[in-house]
Amino acid sequence: MSRRVAVVVFPGSNCDADTLAAARDAGSDAYYVWHRDTDLQRADVVILPGGFSYGDYLRSGAIARFSPVMRAVVTHAREGGHVLGICNGFQILCEAGLLPGGLVRNARLRFLSRPVRVRVESTDTPFTSRYATGDVLEIPIAHGDGRYVVDPRTAAELEAGAQVVWRYAGDNPNGSTNDIAGVCNAARNVVGLMPHPERRVAPVIGGSDGTRVFQSMEASHATQHAGDVRAVGDRHLRV
Amino acid sequence: MTAYRVEVRVMPRATLLDPQGQAVERALHALGFEVGRVRVGKHLELDVEAANGEEAAARARAMCDRLLANPVTEDFAVAVRTA
Numbered sequence: 001m002s003r004r005v006a007v008v009v010f011p012g013s014n015c016d017a018d019t020l021a022a023a024r025d026a027g028s029d030a031y032y033v034w035h036r037d038t039d040l041q042r043a044d045v046v047i048l049p050g051g052f053s054y055g056d057y058l059r060s061g062a063i064a065r066f067s068p069v070m071r072a073v074v075t076h077a078r079e080g081g082h083v084l085g086i087c088n089g090f091q092i093l094c095e096a097g098l099l100p101g102g103l104v105r106n107a108r109l110r111f112l113s114r115p116v117r118v119r120v121e122s123t124d125t126p127f128t129s130r131y132a133t134g135d136v137l138e139i140p141i142a143h144g145d146g147r148y149v150v151d152p153r154t155a156a157e158l159e160a161g162a163q164v165v166w167r168y169a170g171d172n173p174n175g176s177t178n179d180i181a182g183v184c185n186a187a188r189n190v191v192g193l194m195p196h197p198e199r200r201v202a203p204v205i206g207g208s209d210g211t212r213v214f215q216s217m218e219a220s221h222a223t224q225h226a227g228d229v230r231a232v233g234d235r236h237l238r239v
Numbered sequence: 240m241t242a243y244r245v246e247v248r249v250m251p252r253a254t255l256l257d258p259q260g261q262a263v264e265r266a267l268h269a270l271g272f273e274v275g276r277v278r279v280g281k282h283l284e285l286d287v288e289a290a291n292g293e294e295a296a297a298r299a300r301a302m303c304d305r306l307l308a309n310p311v312t313e314d315f316a317v318a319v320r321t322a
Contacts, residue, residue, distance in 0.1 A: 059309055066306070095309065102311035104251070109258050149255055149312055175256065 003218055005030040006043035008073070008089075010064045015050035015086065015198060022198040023047065026214035035067040045082040045126070045217055046073050048089025050142070050196055060103060060145045061091035070096060082126040082220065083190045084213075087143055090182070090192030099185055099192045100158065101150035103143075107175025111144040115206070117169040118181045118195055122162050125184050126220040127191045130212040136169050137209035139195035146194045148176035148183070158183060166193050240288045242322040243295040249308045249315045250280035283307060292319045 005028040007020045016032065023030035033040060035053075040046060053064035064070070070092075077083045077098050085093040093099040106112060115138050120131040131137075150158065155177055158164055166182035174194075182193025197210025251257045257278050264277035285302070289295035299317045308315040 058307070059312075062306065062309065094311070100311075102309050104255065104312050105258055107256055107258050109262060147256075151311070175258075 002029040003044040005045045006033040006040045007047050008033050010035045010053035012053045013049050013051035018198040019049040022201045022214045026218045035069045038068050040072050048085040050087035061095040064092045065096040077190050085192040093192045098190050100154050103145050104147050113142040115140045118166045119169040121167050122165045125191050127213050127216050130216040140199050141195050146174040148180045243287045244322040245285040245299040246318045247283040249313050295319050
């Protein structure tokens with residue numbers, strides 16, 4: 001059975017349609033959830049897409065994190081549900097405290113919209129399991145506030161715990177700490193990244209390097225399903 | 240109850256690179272001004288009705304903790320005066 005994937009739409013989201021299409025292409029049962037909704041409709045996965053929620057007023061993601069839907073997203077995450085934040089979605093997850101650190105103005109100030117090279121640093125997440133560690137991908141960025149910052153102690157913890165999921169390879173476009181492009185939480189069920197994998201899911205739009213993010217998400221269902229069956233004595237119990 | 244004007248100053252953390260401040264600093268130098276380091280932050284004015292100034296400041300600080308400043312990237316200061 002396909003995974004149910006809720007793509008949250010905030011006022012100002014603009015990557016929601018591409019994200020929905022990428023998830024559906026990977027076989028997911030993806031649908032939109034409006035930011036005012038309080039019900040995720042039995043979602044297995046929640047994706048916060050890119051865009052400029054609330055016009056980035058105050059700080060990117062600062063107001064969106066208080067949208068009614070976010071209460072359900074936080075509950076979903078706390079219960080171990082999978083959550084992916086792309087670009088503005090990553091900013092919102094940081095503002096909501098679901099991911100460590102924060103995203104501030106690019107070091108060279110300019111808004112950057114171009115492909116970058118990112119290296120997969122961890123495949124132990126629901127969104128990277130179909131990659132190999134060390135894979136270098138070409139995926140576009142499109143952000144003004146993409147510089148990931150975190151205090152040195154937390155940065156060391158992220159490195160030690162293999163919570164850095166993607167790192168810019170070669171050129172660091174925005175000055176982010178330790179070239180970080182994406183991280184996960186300690187439980188590894190919440191993942192955020194600045195590049196846009198949904199913009200690289202077919203050769204006709206420039207490449208397919210992002211496809212496996214969505215395939216990983218769909219495949220992690222099978223893994224989770226297998227984990228749900230536990231042998232007790234001579235029987236297999238579904239738990 | 241008294242009407243207070245609370246002024247909130249939100250600044251990027253001192254340890255963080257402030258590229259906006261650097262750009263302004265360079266622009267000032269280009270115009271011939273002598274100036275040391277420049278940092279750019281935000282200034283917010285909040286009109287608050289409270290029993291006293293301390294209560295007004297406490298409420299403003301709670302607003303900063305919750306929404307107006309991000310403790311990971313910013314520091315804030317609160318100043319209260321009667322409106």
